[in-house]
Amino acid sequence: MTTLGTVVANEGYVHPFWFETDIFKTEYVVVGSSQTPVVEDDKTISRYTDSSVAQRASMQPSVAYSITNDSIEYTYSVPSGSPVEVSSDGIVEITSPTQSESVDVTVTGGIGTESISRVENVQLSYENSTTIDTITGYVSGSAREALTEVIESAISTTSETSPTPVYSTLDYDAGTFVRNSNFLLNSTHRDAVTCASPWNSRAGKFRAGTAVTPRHVLVATHYSLAVGDTIKFLGADDTVIPRTITRKVTVKENSDIDMLLLDSDLPVTITPCKLFPSNYEDYLPAGTASNSYAGTSIPLLTVNARGERASIRELLRITNSDYGHLTVQVKAPESMSALYPFYEPTIEGDSGSPVFAVSGNELWLMTLWWSAGGGTFLASILTELNSAISSLDASEGISTGYTVTEGDLSSYTDFS
Numbered sequence: 001m002t003t004l005g006t007v008v009a010n011e012g013y014v015h016p017f018w019f020e021t022d023i024f025k026t027e028y029v030v031v032g033s034s035q036t037p038v039v040e041d042d043k044t045i046s047r048y049t050d051s052s053v054a055q056r057a058s059m060q061p062s063v064a065y066s067i068t069n070d071s072i073e074y075t076y077s078v079p080s081g082s083p084v085e086v087s088s089d090g091i092v093e094i095t096s097p098t099q100s101e102s103v104d105v106t107v108t109g110g111i112g113t114e115s116i117s118r119v120e121n122v123q124l125s126y127e128n129s130t131t132i133d134t135i136t137g138y139v140s141g142s143a144r145e146a147l148t149e150v151i152e153s154a155i156s157t158t159s160e161t162s163p164t165p166v167y168s169t170l171d172y173d174a175g176t177f178v179r180n181s182n183f184l185l186n187s188t189h190r191d192a193v194t195c196a197s198p199w200n201s202r203a204g205k206f207r208a209g210t211a212v213t214p215r216h217v218l219v220a221t222h223y224s225l226a227v228g229d230t231i232k233f234l235g236a237d238d239t240v241i242p243r244t245i246t247r248k249v250t251v252k253e254n255s256d257i258d259m260l261l262l263d264s265d266l267p268v269t270i271t272p273c274k275l276f277p278s279n280y281e282d283y284l285p286a287g288t289a290s291n292s293y294a295g296t297s298i299p300l301l302t303v304n305a306r307g308e309r310a311s312i313r314e315l316l317r318i319t320n321s322d323y324g325h326l327t328v329q330v331k332a333p334e335s336m337s338a339l340y341p342f343y344e345p346t347i348e349g350d351s352g353s354p355v356f357a358v359s360g361n362e363l364w365l366m367t368l369w370w371s372a373g374g375g376t377f378l379a380s381i382l383t384e385l386n387s388a389i390s391s392l393d394a395s396e397g398i399s400t401g402y403t404v405t406e407g408d409l410s411s412y413t414d415f416s
Contacts, residue, residue: 017066017222019074019109021120024058024316024329024373027132027290030097038133040287041415042142043297046134047289053132054097055124058316058331059090059107060373063222063256071206071223071351072109074371079104084124089332089345090373092122100125133289135297135335143283143412144298150358151299151312154185155338163311163344166193166303167234170205177234184310184342185301185358191236192363195273196303196354201230205305208352210365211272213402214265216389217245218378220352220368221256224248231260235269247392252384254323256370259385261392265400276357276366277406278379280318282416293317297335300366301356305349312342313355315366318377326377328367330355357407364407379406 032048039045061074076086084103086092094101101124108117138144158164160182169178177198179190197209197217202225209217209231219225225245233241247261266272281294293316300313314333321327333339346353346369355374356363367375378385385404393400 015116016114017072017109017111018064018116019061019072019107019118019371020064021107021118022060022062022329022373023120023122024060025055025124026058026316026331027053027055029132029134030054030126032132037136038289039139040289041285042139042144042283042413043135043287043289043292044137044139045289046136047131048134049131050129051132052097052126052128053130054094054126057092057122057124058329058373059086059092059105059120059122060329060371061090061107061109062327062371062375066111066222071349072111075108075110077106077108084122091331092124094124094126097126131290133292135289135292139413141413143280143409146412147284147298147357147359150188150360151185151301152338154188155342158182158184160184161341163309163342166196166308166310167198170198170308177232177238177240179234179238188361189358189363191271192273192361193303194233194236194270195363195365196308197231197233198308199232200225202226205308206349208303208305208354208368209260210354210368211266211270212275212365212385212404213272213389213400214270215262215400215402216392216404217260217262218251218365218368219258219260220370220375221250221258222370223351224258225260231262233266233270235267236271237269239269241266241270247396249388249391251388252325252381255325255376255381255384257368257376257378257381257385259388259392261396273354273356273363273365274405274407275379275382276364276377277409278382280379280409282414283409283412285415293319298357299333299336299339300330301358301363302353302369303356304344304346304353309344310342311344312336312339314339316373321376326380327370328355328374328377330374359407362407382406
């Protein structure tokens with residue numbers, strides 16, 4: 001008789017999928033008795049002293065394992081009567097902050113009829129007579145100014161008042177797309193947004209793909225496309241450009257990033273995106289301000305699956321993960337009141353959609369949606385991305401000579 005040993009039911013991934021939940025906390029002013037303007041590095045700050053400060057938490061599930069390519073939808077709940085509330089986006093707050101609170105939050109992930117629930121204890125602090133900093137703006141000549149002003153300027157001049165579709169016509173059955181002349185960044189970024197595919201033969205508007213070279217496309221591993229699928233792009237001249245996927249590879253284990261090889265190059269009317277640069281900390285430093293991380297509060301643009309609409313997020317932080325690469329956490333643009341009307345939460349099917357920083361006329365890809373709160377910081381796996389290109393090319397018996405490139409911040413103030 002053979003003894004097989006102990007089977008671990010959940011962490012052993014007996015279920016068709018499994019997820020982990022990271023909890024990220026930020027502080028906010030409940031009551032601020034005095035306020036002082038402060039300038040630090042690339043940012044202007046309001047420093048509140050002798051203040052009442054509470055924490056809010058962002059629940060950010062990430063896929064640990066899945067045997068399907070279907071998207072996971074997450075819901076959140078707390079016990080009835082709890083002094084803490086949780087939003088549909090997984091934001092946990094004390095309802096009427098007067099003291100520290102603790103609550104068990106149930107996070108449920110679902111694929112079709114299959115669901116898995118996990119309970120996470122969240123402790124939120126409340127303090128009196130403390131100091132907290134709130135970022136209010138940017139310093140002239142800084143990368144923060146450049147990355148913020150282009151979006152602020154677009155919003156200040158648009159007639160739109162909510163997230164705008166990239167396309168005015170999306171006929172997925174016919175594969176016909178007409179670009180929306182009122183797209184938020186259409187006048188300056190018509191070419192740049194061509195890197196984002198609006199359609200594929202496997203899932204229509206879902207399972208987004210983003211071109212990072214004329215021949216190579218990134219998708220989410222847990223919501224991937226398959227060899228033989230057709231993926232379509234819309235050129236700057238409004239020509240629909242179909243390509244067939246001939247090879248694919250997972251870029252790095254637990255990165256949730258697959259790279260696809262196309263059967264031929266995309267034309268010059270498609271502009272592959274660059275990556276948000278890995279040396280961003282030199283130009284967007286954390287400094288010593290409380291509640292601040294490198295790059296905190298720069299606005300980001302995402303093209304989602306809800307009719308290919310462009311909506312705005314705010315970078316919370318880029319941080320370490322348990323998987324040997326960095327991860328990106330984003331949130332609603334809470335500190336940017338003018339941008340908030342252009343925010344909408346992620347929905348089922350958004351997995352793999354691109355999240356960009358906007359620099360000049362370029363879109364710099366920061367991550368693909370892995371969870372409702374972000375995904376892998378792509379520049380932190382740059383070596384693996386370029387190795388994947390070489391591997392795909394070699395397996396197809398070609399040599400494209402392409403590499404994934406990073407955006408350049410060197411024209412802005414270096415704070416290192």
